[in-house]
Amino acid sequence: MKKIEAFIRHEAFEPIRAELLDKGFPSLSILEAKGSGRQKGIVERYRGSTLTVNVRPKVKLEIVIEDKDKGVVVETILKHARTGEVGDGKIFVLPVEEAIRIRTGEDGLEVLQLHGESEMPS
Ligand SMILES: Nc1ncnc2c1ncn2[C@@H]1O[C@H](COP(=O)(O)OP(=O)(O)OP(=O)(O)O)[C@@H](O)[C@H]1O
Numbered sequence: 001m002k003k004i005e006a007f008i009r010h011e012a013f014e015p016i017r018a019e020l021l022d023k024g025f026p027s028l029s030i031l032e033a034k035g036s037g038r039q040k041g042i043v044e045r046y047r048g049s050t051l052t053v054n055v056r057p058k059v060k061l062e063i064v065i066e067d068k069d070k071g072v073v074v075e076t077i078l079k080h081a082r083t084g085e086v087g088d089g090k091i092f093v094l095p096v097e098e099a100i101r102i103r104t105g106e107d108g109l110e111v112l113q114l115h116g117e118s119e120m121p122s
Pocket residue numbers: 007033034035036037038039056058085086087088089090
């Protein structure tokens with residue numbers, strides 16, 4: 001299993017979420033992040049304005065997937081998160097040792113599989 005951690009612009013999240021859902025990846029987490037990249041947060045130009053700040057807000061998207069799905073998930077994030085301007089963000093891919101569904105105690109790849117439509121969403 002892999003964990004994708006992507007720092008993206010807020011406006012990129014909804015199209016990424018929609019396409020991941022469409023492609024069979026409904027399960028993910030987002031966190032509000034603040035950080036800086038190689039511009040050190042000092043000056044960043046975006047849509048015509050110049051901002052001088054130490055850290056900028058980003059969405060951190062976290063999604064744990066099977067190894068074989070890394071390509072499609074990374075491509076989906078790149079497709080919607082890239083504007084070509086500095087500050088588009090970054091994607092990290094981490095190994096995941098174990099996953100356990102709390103309700104059932106299942107572990108391994110079963111935890112990442114989709115459930116039947118009859119089950120309640122969470
Ligand atoms: N090495 C890193 N470790 C942890 N978080 C990072 C790292 N690099 C970037 N981030 C996070 O990603 C956000 C966006 O980074 P950013 O897109 O500015 O990267 P960059 O390397 O400066 O690329 P660019 O030149 O395109 O701006 C940062 O604000 C920070 O939250």
